[in-house]
Amino acid sequence: MIEITxxxxxxxxxxxxxxxxxxxxxxxxxxxxxDDEDCGLEHLEVEAFREAALAExxxxxxxxxxxxxxxxxxxxxxxxxxxxGESIVAIVCSAGHREEAFSGCRxxxxxxxxxxxxWKKEISEKGERWVGGA
Amino acid sequence: MIEITxxxxxxxxxxxxxxxxxxxxxxxxxxxxxDDEDCGLEHLEVEAFREAALAExxxxxxxxxxxxxxxxxxxxxxxxxxxxGESIVAIVCSAGHREEAFSGCRxxxxxxxxxxxxWKKEISEKGERWVGGA
Amino acid sequence: xxxxxxxxAGFREILGKERELDVKEAATVKELLQVLAAxxxxxxxxxxxxxxxxxxxxxxxxxxxxxxxxxxxxxxxVDGDELAVFPPLAGG
Amino acid sequence: xxxxxxxxAGFREILGKERELDVKEAATVKELLQVLAAxxxxxxxxxxxxxxxxxxxxxxxxxxxxxxxxxxxxxxxVDGDELAVFPPLAGG
Numbered sequence: 001m002i003e004i005t006x007x008x009x010x011x012x013x014x015x016x017x018x019x020x021x022x023x024x025x026x027x028x029x030x031x032x033x034x035d036d037e038d039c040g041l042e043h044l045e046v047e048a049f050r051e052a053a054l055a056e057x058x059x060x061x062x063x064x065x066x067x068x069x070x071x072x073x074x075x076x077x078x079x080x081x082x083x084x085g086e087s088i089v090a091i092v093c094s095a096g097h098r099e100e101a102f103s104g105c106r107x108x109x110x111x112x113x114x115x116x117x118x119w120k121k122e123i124s125e126k127g128e129r130w131v132g133g134a
Numbered sequence: 135m136i137e138i139t140x141x142x143x144x145x146x147x148x149x150x151x152x153x154x155x156x157x158x159x160x161x162x163x164x165x166x167x168x169d170d171e172d173c174g175l176e177h178l179e180v181e182a183f184r185e186a187a188l189a190e191x192x193x194x195x196x197x198x199x200x201x202x203x204x205x206x207x208x209x210x211x212x213x214x215x216x217x218x219g220e221s222i223v224a225i226v227c228s229a230g231h232r233e234e235a236f237s238g239c240r241x242x243x244x245x246x247x248x249x250x251x252x253w254k255k256e257i258s259e260k261g262e263r264w265v266g267g268a
Numbered sequence: 269x270x271x272x273x274x275x276x277a278g279f280r281e282i283l284g285k286e287r288e289l290d291v292k293e294a295a296t297v298k299e300l301l302q303v304l305a306a307x308x309x310x311x312x313x314x315x316x317x318x319x320x321x322x323x324x325x326x327x328x329x330x331x332x333x334x335x336x337x338x339x340x341x342x343x344x345x346v347d348g349d350e351l352a353v354f355p356p357l358a359g360g
Numbered sequence: 361x362x363x364x365x366x367x368x369a370g371f372r373e374i375l376g377k378e379r380e381l382d383v384k385e386a387a388t389v390k391e392l393l394q395v396l397a398a399x400x401x402x403x404x405x406x407x408x409x410x411x412x413x414x415x416x417x418x419x420x421x422x423x424x425x426x427x428x429x430x431x432x433x434x435x436x437x438v439d440g441d442e443l444a445v446f447p448p449l450a451g452g
Contacts, residue, residue, distance in 0.1 A: 012146055015164070021218050024168030027161070027239075029232065030149070034158030036230075049276050049352060052332045084155050096170075098163065098243060105161075106236055113358065117329075119277035120358045130278045131358050183368050183444060186424045247450065251421075253369035254450045264370050265450050 002057045004048050006080040009087040014074045023071040023094035025101035029109050031089040033082050040125035044082045049117035053077070060111040068104035070095050075108060077118060088120075136191045138182050140214040143221040152206040157228035159235035163243050165223040167216050174259035178216045183251035187211070194245040202238035204229050209242060211252060222254075269293055269347035271300060276354035279326075282311050283353065291345070297330065298322065298341040300351055315353075327354050361385055361439035363392060368446035371418075374403050375445065383437070389422065390414065390433040392443055407445075419446050 001017065011030065018026055035041040061073050074092045082088060091108045095101040112118075120131040135151065145164065152160055169175040195207050208226045216222060225242045229235040246252075254265040270290055275283040283304060291300055301322060305312035315326045328335050329352040335343065345351070362382055367375040375396060383392055393414060397404035407418045420427050421444040427435065437443070 011149065015145065019166065019219060021169050024166055026164040026166060028164070029236075030160040030162070031232070032153065032158055032160060034230065035155050047277055047280070049274070049329075049354065052329060052352065055332065085153060096168065098165070102163075102236065102240055109232060116357065117276065117352075117354060118358050119355065121277070130355060181369055181372070183366070183421075183446065186421060186444065189424065250449065251368065251444075251446060252450050253447065255369070264447060 001074050002054055002061060003076040004050055004053055004057075004079055005076060006078070009076050009078060009090045011087070011090050011092075014076060014090055014092045018072040018074050018092040018094045020071040020094055022096065023101075024096055025098040026092060026094045027098070027101040027105040028093075029089075029091045029105050030087050031109070033084050033086050033088060035084045039122075041084055042123050042125065043084070044088070045121040045123065046077075046079045046082060046088060047119045047121070048077065048079045050079075053116045053118055056116050057112065060108055060115065063111070064093065064104045064107045068093075068095060068100040068107065070100060070104045073104060073108065075112070077112075077116070079118075135208055136188055136195060137210040138184055138187055138191075138213055139210060140212070143210050143212060143224045145221070145224050145226075148208045148210060148224055148226045152208050152226040152228045154205040154228055156230065157205040157235075158230055159232040160226060160228045161232070161235040161239040162227075163223075163225045163239050164221050165243070167218050167220050167222060169218045173256075175218055176257050176259065177218070178222070179255040179257065180211075180213045180216060180222060181253045181255070182211065182213045184213075187250045187252055190250050191246065194242055194249065197245070198227065198238045198241045202227075202229060202234040202241065204234060204238045207238060207242065209246070211246075211250070213252075269295075269345075271295075271345055271348070272350040273300070273304065274350060274352045276352070278314070278355050279311070279353045282308060282314065294344040294346075296342050296344055297328065297335065297351065300345060301326075301341075301353075304353075325355060327356065328352065329354075361387075361437075363387075363437055363440070364442040365392070365396065366442065366444045368444070370406070370447050371403070371445045374400060374406065386436040386438075388434050388436055389420065389427065389443065392437060393418075393433075393445075396445075417447060419448065420444065421446075 033044045071094045077089045093101050093104040122129050167178045205228045211223045227235050227238040256263050272288050274286045366378045
């Protein structure tokens with residue numbers, strides 16, 4: 001399932017949804033708001049082209065499911081204003097064995113970063129800056 | 135931190151322990167009791183040479199921390215009697231970026247499987263069988 | 269005819285999130301971008317090079333399908349089309 | 361002298377989890393395994409080949425350090441040593 005939400009990500013819920021009796025491996029990626037020592041990040045604004053991002057993420061999810069024989073794949077991306085330490089994105093993949101679960105999870109985050117219409121704005125002591133954007 | 139425990143693994147707790155403000159990526163591996171369609175697995179018994187396993191896992195953890203510049207690495211392994219779907223092992227690695235977090239988590243599970251004195255016995259409709267053992 | 273323009277990230281801050289515009293029949297994507305530039309010097313600066321070419325930096329979707337800024341700028345729009353204008357994705 | 365033997369997985373089911381044994385001074389690891397085999401035909405079968413060689417399958421630790429079954433079987437034990445006997449690790 002794909003979600004883009006203004007609410008806090010509940011990883012436990014995602015993992016529960018991804019568990020299967022015939023899956024021996026569950027791999028989770030959590031991307032969090034990072035404050036590099038010298039940046040003084042105050043918060044992060046995340047913006048999505050919601051409809052296009054949902055569609056693209058579903059395509060990516062389907063690609064991962066079939067390429068890596070996943071049993072389940074769950075993706076949630078936050079939007080809105082996030083504090084340091086909060087989760088921006090969570091991806092949970094289950095598979096029969098760990099090789100596929102790791103590869104599937106990695107594939108989804110790499111493709112998400114490359115293809116999903118999502119943007120981040122860093123608000124720090126030094127000012128504001130769109131990451132990868134104007 | 136390393137734990138070997140008869141109690142259910144609380145992944146949320148592990149992730150909480152692994153989060154750092156300067157970590158942008160948290161990767162989790164969860165190994166669960168899998169029932170392959172044709173096996174009729176009833177439950178799994180997990181046995182550890184506890185002191186030796188704790189020591190070996192700590193060595194593996196330290197190797198991963200330094201090789202992949204991890205911010206934190208948490209490992210918990212269950213022992214005792216486990217039902218299908220329950221978690222056998224959980225590994226949580228946080229790092230500045232996702233590349234290291236994925237690599238560190240993968241490293242720990244591969245080395246654990248190879249080096250930690252832990253055994254599993256499958257109890258199924260067909261009888262009992264030590265996995266990788268007598 | 270009437271088309272919708274939606275903008276994201278830095279371009280949203282310049283153009284606003286969403287607006288409807290009346291443009292001439294069969295206006296191309298590039299002509300629509302020029303209309304936007306005519307109304308916003310800031311947008312003109314961010315989206316166009318001195319030469320008048322659209323910057324590589326500008327990403328575009330028509331009706332939620334990415335279009336190639338090298339080839340599809342001459343594509344004619346039809347009534348009701350939605351053009352999305354946005355900067356590169358968040359990446360790393 | 362007195363040594364401790366601990367066993368895991370299939371070998372625990374045969375030998376029991378833990379026992380203390382009195383063996384002759386400076387008994388080697390292999391001699392200790394032979395003492396165990398003398399007390400358990402099942403263990404002899406699982407741990408020794410027909411030829412009397414210890415099976416590759418048997419993994420050993422002395423005082424929680426792995427020992428090489430090809431080279432260290434002739435290692436002399438000292439009073440208070442702990443020998444751990446176990447099958448291959450759980451692996452995949």
